[in-house]
Amino acid sequence: VESSIPEHMREAWKKFSPKGFTTKDEFESEAVKHIETTLARSLFNCDELAAYSGTALAFRDRLIIDWNKTQQRQSFADQKRLYYLSLEFLMGRALDNAMLNVGLKNVAKDGLADLGFRIEDIIAQEHDAALGNGGLGRLAACFLDSMATLNYAAWGYGLRYRYGIFKQEIQDGYQVEIPDYWLDFNPWEFPRHDVSVDVQFYGWVNKYTNDEGKQIVSWQDGEIVTATAYDVPVPGYGTPTVNNLRLWSSKASSGEFDFAKFNSGEYESAVADEQRAETISAVLYPNDNLERGKELRLKQQYFWCAASLHDIVRRFKKSKRKWSEFSDQVAIQLNDTHPTLAIVELQRILVDMEGLGWDEAWTIVTSTFGYTNHTVLPEALEKWSVPLIQNLLPRHLQIIYEINLQFLQSVEKRFPKDRDLLGRVSIIEESQPKMVRMAYLAIIGSHKVNGVAELHSDLIKTTIFKDFVKVYGPDKFTNVTNGITPRRWLHQANPRLSELIASKIGSYEFLKDLTLLNKLEPFVDDKEFKKEWAEIKYANKVRLAQHIQTTKGYSVNPKALFDIQVKRIHEYKRQQLNIFGVIHRYMAIKSMSPEERKKLVPRVSVFGGKAAPGYWMAKTIIHLINKVGEVVNKDPDVGDLLKVVFLEDYNVSKAEIIVPASDISEHISTAGTEASGTSNMKFVLNGGMIIGTLDGANIEITREIGEQNIFLFGNLSEDVEDLRHHHFYGDYKVNPELVKVFDCIKKGTFGDEGAFGALISGIVEHGDYYLVSDDFNSYCQTQDLIDEAYKDQDAWVTKSITSVARMGFFTSDRCINEYADTIWNIEPLDVAEEKEVRART
Ligand code: TH1
Numbered sequence: 001v002e003s004s005i006p007e008h009m010r011e012a013w014k015k016f017s018p019k020g021f022t023t024k025d026e027f028e029s030e031a032v033k034h035i036e037t038t039l040a041r042s043l044f045n046c047d048e049l050a051a052y053s054g055t056a057l058a059f060r061d062r063l064i065i066d067w068n069k070t071q072q073r074q075s076f077a078d079q080k081r082l083y084y085l086s087l088e089f090l091m092g093r094a095l096d097n098a099m100l101n102v103g104l105k106n107v108a109k110d111g112l113a114d115l116g117f118r119i120e121d122i123i124a125q126e127h128d129a130a131l132g133n134g135g136l137g138r139l140a141a142c143f144l145d146s147m148a149t150l151n152y153a154a155w156g157y158g159l160r161y162r163y164g165i166f167k168q169e170i171q172d173g174y175q176v177e178i179p180d181y182w183l184d185f186n187p188w189e190f191p192r193h194d195v196s197v198d199v200q201f202y203g204w205v206n207k208y209t210n211d212e213g214k215q216i217v218s219w220q221d222g223e224i225v226t227a228t229a230y231d232v233p234v235p236g237y238g239t240p241t242v243n244n245l246r247l248w249s250s251k252a253s254s255g256e257f258d259f260a261k262f263n264s265g266e267y268e269s270a271v272a273d274e275q276r277a278e279t280i281s282a283v284l285y286p287n288d289n290l291e292r293g294k295e296l297r298l299k300q301q302y303f304w305c306a307a308s309l310h311d312i313v314r315r316f317k318k319s320k321r322k323w324s325e326f327s328d329q330v331a332i333q334l335n336d337t338h339p340t341l342a343i344v345e346l347q348r349i350l351v352d353m354e355g356l357g358w359d360e361a362w363t364i365v366t367s368t369f370g371y372t373n374h375t376v377l378p379e380a381l382e383k384w385s386v387p388l389i390q391n392l393l394p395r396h397l398q399i400i401y402e403i404n405l406q407f408l409q410s411v412e413k414r415f416p417k418d419r420d421l422l423g424r425v426s427i428i429e430e431s432q433p434k435m436v437r438m439a440y441l442a443i444i445g446s447h448k449v450n451g452v453a454e455l456h457s458d459l460i461k462t463t464i465f466k467d468f469v470k471v472y473g474p475d476k477f478t479n480v481t482n483g484i485t486p487r488r489w490l491h492q493a494n495p496r497l498s499e500l501i502a503s504k505i506g507s508y509e510f511l512k513d514l515t516l517l518n519k520l521e522p523f524v525d526d527k528e529f530k531k532e533w534a535e536i537k538y539a540n541k542v543r544l545a546q547h548i549q550t551t552k553g554y555s556v557n558p559k560a561l562f563d564i565q566v567k568r569i570h571e572y573k574r575q576q577l578n579i580f581g582v583i584h585r586y587m588a589i590k591s592m593s594p595e596e597r598k599k600l601v602p603r604v605s606v607f608g609g610k611a612a613p614g615y616w617m618a619k620t621i622i623h624l625i626n627k628v629g630e631v632v633n634k635d636p637d638v639g640d641l642l643k644v645v646f647l648e649d650y651n652v653s654k655a656e657i658i659v660p661a662s663d664i665s666e667h668i669s670t671a672g673t674e675a676s677g678t679s680n681m682k683f684v685l686n687g688g689m690i691i692g693t694l695d696g697a698n699i700e701i702t703r704e705i706g707e708q709n710i711f712l713f714g715n716l717s718e719d720v721e722d723l724r725h726h727h728f729y730g731d732y733k734v735n736p737e738l739v740k741v742f743d744c745i746k747k748g749t750f751g752d753e754g755a756f757g758a759l760i761s762g763i764v765e766h767g768d769y770y771l772v773s774d775d776f777n778s779y780c781q782t783q784d785l786i787d788e789a790y791k792d793q794d795a796w797v798t799k800s801i802t803s804v805a806r807m808g809f810f811t812s813d814r815c816i817n818e819y820a821d822t823i824w825n826i827e828p829l830d831v832a833e834e835k836e837v838r839a840r841t
Contacts, residue, residue, distance in 0.1 A: 020062040027104070027111040030058035051117045052095070052125035055108060056187040059098045060233070064190075066102075067233040067242035073829060074153040078319065080328060080826045082147070082154040083312055085342060086335035087304065088137030088284070089144070089158050089245060091129040091232075092652030094188045095122075096492055097145075101235040127182050128651050130164035131247075133288040133610075134568040135678050136374050138652065139452075139812075140335055142678075145485040146816040148236030148243040149512065151828040157308040159300060160189070160230045160247035163283040168610050168649040173626035177286075177613050188232055189247070195229035197307040198253055201299065205395050217352045219395040224253035225277045227307035237487045237511060240834045248307045250280035287612045288568040289380040295392065298384055302393060305342040313349055323356060327367035331824040334371045334446070337382045337438040343369055343445035344396045347403070352395070358402070370823045371442040371449050372480075374675050376456070376464055377572065382438040383429065389436060400436060404428060407444050411471055425467045443468050443476075448823045452482045453676035453697040455717065478822060481700055482676040483815035486514050489682045493656040496536045497686065501804075504529060515808035520801060530797045537663075537687055537800070544606075544661035548645055554633065556643045560602035561790050563691075564683075565666035566650050566658055569611040569618040572673040576759060577772050578607070578666055579625050581779055582644055583741045586632050589641055597641060601787040604643045608650035608658065620759055622646065627750040655682070662688035663796075664711070664786055668779070670770045671695045672717030681810040687800040691782055693775070701810070705803040711789075713782040714775040723774055727767045734764055735776045 021027045035041050035054035046054075074081070099105035109119040132138060140156065147154035166177040203222030210216050232245040252274040279296065280303050291297075316329055334340060343365060350361035375381075389397045404427040415421050427444065429435040443449050443465065451457030457479030461469050469477060491498040491511055502508045504523055510516040523529045541558040549555050565578050582605050589597065607625050611618035629644035647654065659665075665683040667674070667690055674696040684690060684701060692698040693714040702710050715723060726732060734742075742760045746753045763772050790796055808814075820826050 018061065018065055020065045021058065022104070022107070024107050024111045024114070027058060027107050028114060030061065031055050031111065031115070034058055046115075048117065048121050049125050051112065051115065052122045053185060053187065055112065055122055056095050056126070059095060059102070059104075059108075060187050062102060062104075063098060063233045063235055063242055066235070066240050067244070069240065069834070070242045071244065073831070073834065077153070077829055079153055079829065080331060080824075082152060082820070082824045082826050083308065083330065083332045084140065084143060084147075084154060084156045084335065085305070085308060085332060085339035086137070086140040086156065086158055087301070087338040088132030088335075089129075089140045089156060089247075090132030090134075090137030090652060091141045091144075091245075092488070092656075093123065093126040093128055095126050097488060098235055100487065100492055101237045103238065124653075126653075127184075127186075128164075128653050129182065129186075129188070130180055130651055131158065131161055131284060133165060133284070133286065135676070136288075136336060139482055139678060141652075142483065142485040142488070142812040143816060144234045144243065144245060145237070145487060146483075146812040148234045148241050149239060149485075149487070150813060150816060150820075151236065151239055151241045151831050152243075152816070152820060152826060153829055154243055154826075156234070156243075156245040157304070157311075158245065158247050159281050159284075159304050160249040161281060161284045162278075165284055165286055165610065165651075166613070170622070170626060170646060170648050173623045173630070175611055175619050175622050190231045190233075192229040192231055195311070197227045197248075197310045198224050199227055199303050199306045200224055201302070201392055203394065205398060217395070219352070225280060225303060226251050226253045227303060229307075229311070240831050240838060241829070246308075246311070248281065248304055250277055250303060252277040286610070287614075289375055289377050289570060289572075290612060290615070291380055291382045292614075293384065293388075295388060298388060298392060301338055302341050302345075302396075305339050305345050308339075309342055309345045309349060313346075323350065323354065323360070323364060326364045330368055331826060332369050333819070333824070334369060334442055336372065336374050337442050340371075340382075340438045340442045340445070341393075341396065343441065344399050344403075347399055348395060351399075362403075362406075366445055367447050369442075369446040370819075371446040373439065373449065373451055373456075373460055373465075376459055376675065377673065381464070383435040384438065386428070386434040386436060400427060400441065403441070403444060414471070421467060421470070425471060439464070440468075443472075447476070448478055449476055450478045450480045450823065451675065452480065453700060454479055454481060455672070455694075455699050456675040456696060459672060459717070480815055480818045480822070481809075482678050482681075482697060483810050483812035484678055484681045484685070485812050486511055486685065488656070489659065490685055493682075494536075494540065494660040494686050496539065497533075497660065500529075500532055500536060512813070513808075514811035514813065517805050517808050520805040524798050524801050524805075530794070530801070533687065533801055534793065534797050537661075540660040540686075541663075544657055547657055548647070551648065552645060556604045556645065557602055557640045560604045560640060560643070561663045561787070562604050562606060562661055563664045563666065564606040564608075564658060564662040564688075565668075566606070566608035566647070566655065567677075567679055569609045569615075569621055571617055571621075571762075571770050572669055574668050574670060574770055574772060575607060575609070575621050575625070576770075577668055577775065577779060578605070579621065579628060579644075580738060580741045580772070580776065581783060582632075582642070583628060583744055584737060584780055585783070586628070586635075586638065586642060587740065587744055589638055590635075600641050601790050602640045602642070603787075604645060606645045606647060606658070606662075608647035608654070610650065617758060617762070620756060624745075624750065624756050624759065627755075631750055655679070659683055659688075660686045662686070663790065664689050664691055666690075667692040667695075667698055668714070668775075669693060669695045670720065670775075671715055672720050673770075681807070684803050685807050685810070687804055689786070689796075689799065689803070691779075691786060697810075701807075704809050705806045709799045709803045711782050711786055713778040715771060715778075720771065723771055724767065724769065734768075735773045737780065738763070738773050738776045 021030050031054040034057040035046055041050045099108050112119050144156050164180045164182050167180050169176045200222035203220055206218045208216055227248040230247045234243040234245050280299050346365050347361055350356045408422050427440045451460050461477050505519040545556050545558045625646050632644050659682045662683050665688050667677050667680040671693050677696040691711040745756050
């Protein structure tokens with residue numbers, strides 16, 4: 001390619017192509033240039049937002065140089081690539097991360113100081129990229145970080161929502177949702193108006209035989225919406241690799257359809273069409289672990305799958321390879337069932353558009369896809385009604401039926417006497433209306449299916465996907481335990497702890513090989529080290545206390561035990577158990593003598609998290625937490641002994657302040673309901689202890705750090721079913737201590753008792769599905785153990801250090817390497833040469 005370009009052109013290009021800044025002066029020059037020209041500001045009107053913008057643009061330019069080179073390198077290398085399809089990427093802020101990853105944060109810090117700014121204030125100007133609900137979206141973001149850091153050729157594909165997850169405000173104790181319009185100024189995206197795909201909806205299917213006697217299938221007369229690519233650079237840590245996250249934005253097609261309307265004078269209706277098209281990528285659905293079957297959501301899914309698949313196929317076709325080599329070049333991972341239509345779309349492209357035979361195409365499809373399941377909750381398993389798909393995607397419905405027919409025939413051959421089995425594994429549920437079970441389609445269309453923690457991967461094999469284990473054998477199902485990136489969740493969120501660790505074990509290598517943390521263990525008895533360790537935790541608590549002071553307007557004592565539960569509000573995650581426990585503690589304090597109170601460990605109970613706007617029970621839990629806070633926090637009998645804080649608008653950037661400040665964090669889901677959880681890993685990595693159930697990744701965390709370093713309680717997942725049965729058919733009694741808590745609420749202690757009736761009756765009258773009563777005793781006793789343990793600060797710090805030293809397993813780097821080896825079959829790219837060139841220049 002290069003040799004086809006004339007010498008003089010190449011010379012000129014080389015001479016003038018930007019090299020990127022490395023020194024403080026160069027940084028300042030770039031930032032000031034952007035502030036004065038791109039932003040048209042000056043010394044006299046450069047506020048913090050402008051300084052942020054200039055800094056971000058300077059770093060963006062730098063990333064782009066490496067991003068271009070990475071894309072060239074990956075094209076030349078011509079290796080297999082991985083495409084990660086996710087409807088959610090919860091990236092958070094980019095500037096701090098970019099500065100740390102390219103190793104120039106100190107340069108920027110000094111440069112900004114010269115210009116009159118504090119780097120923390122500048123970083124805080126950035127709006128979070130909040131294109132996700134919770135764990136699933138944040139996992140995708142951690143994966144992108146690891147894939148770039150490990151030099152894999154890997155792209156993310158998602159939607160460019162105009163509105164990310166809503167902003168949460170609390171008014172009079174209730175959650176209020178505010179739209180999150182985040183695109184006003186976003187220096188981290190590059191519109192690619194030249195990269196677009198036309199996506200079709202509705203229409204009808206025309207089948208006919210052409211002159212050569214060939215069956216032709218054509219999907220026609222549909223409505224066309226155009227997908228435009230917006231690219232977001234994803235820098236790796238300490239490597240020249242900058243990967244790409246491609247987000248699609250929808251707009252009306254500029255094709256003949258609209259022109260016809262404009263020309264015939266239907267101006268208003270043409271504009272309305274335009275707006276309808278833009279609606280597709282307008283808003284992120286705010287439900288976590290819940291699927292509601294809305295048509296617009298299905299439209300989003302197909303729009304994004306079709307655009308991504310056509311992009312991937314276009315790239316493959318440039319290589320001029322045979323179709324049979326497709327899965328040697330392409331691996332596609334489905335982040336939950338949301339992108340399952342990609343399976344159908346690839347089959348459609350191969351059969352209808354490229355003319356391959358059905359079987360040949362299906363072999364390619366099934367060797368390309370992998371499917372990750374993230375939940376066993378029935379209300380989260382996607383099902384789309386057949387009439388809905390028939391109308392929106394008529395050709396896809398035919399293909400789904402054909403996939404199902406062939407699959408059921410193969411099952412029947414192998415299990416001829418088992419007619420029930422056919423009904424159970426059919427993609428089509430024979431309900432009224434008929435429904436398409438997306439998880440089944442995803443399993444049938446993939447070569448591997450994985451869960452996200454050991455318990456969860458075992459559970460899917462024995463419960464929701466049991467019949468598919470029978471059909472395919474157990475090897476199709478595997479486990480890849482989730483992980484988190486230590487760059488953001490240790491180095492960026494807790495720089496002092498990262499620095500202390502580096503000083504002890506000799507370098508920052510642990511950020512790339514987290515198992516090196518085990519070198520900390522020999523220092524658990526090092527007095528000076530322990531002192532510094534404890535000081536850092538204290539400083540982080542002071543920082544959170546300041547945040548509480550500025551956002552909530554009251555002070556909490558940073559010497560108190562900080563007990564934190566931050567995550568989406570959901571009955572299965574059991575924030576209600578936590579707040580009932582808090583009320584129990586409050587009642588205990590009230591009944592104590594002043595002498596008894598003196599012996600108590602002061603506690604700050606921190607809650608944070610959003611409820612889905614339509615999830616009334618979750619909103620009731622938020623309301624109760626806030627009302628308990630109002631009463632407890634101003635009760636003079638209680639004083640410092642107990643404070644209850646609900647932090648508004650929990651998001652990634654707030655997590656970076658909250659996570660390093662915990663003594664105890666709560667991961668207390670009903671056993672068997674939380675597939676993995678990932679914040680549990682973040683808290684332990686920052687030296688916090690866990691109170692938790694034997695659920696999700698808590699189990700593996702216990703295995704790694706040791707039982708003596710975690711506070712476990714509650715029933716086991718294998719007993720949950722029997723307990724639930726007993727609630728309905730046995731002589732079931734609510735735990736008497738919990739009854740006292742309910743009486744306290746019913747007396748109106750926390751205001752209008754009627755407001756919380758449903759929370760109580762769910763447990764007392766409706767079977768206590770989440771086993772709050774069954775686990776209440778065990779929970780409270782374990783909280784008492786925590787108080788005792790906290791009194792021995794020296795032993796506590798020992799536990800903290802030991803735990804961190806043993807957390808190496810939970811890096812998303814390990815996780816991505818497992819996916820690469822066992823599912824994607826891809827190798828990292830060699831960047832040694834690039835690094836050398838860079839070192840020389
Ligand atoms: C979460 C799981 O609840 C959590 O346990 C897990 O750690 C995380 O995924 C990452 O694996 C899920 N989030 C969603 C969101 C939607 C649908 C299903 C799940 S499962 C919208």
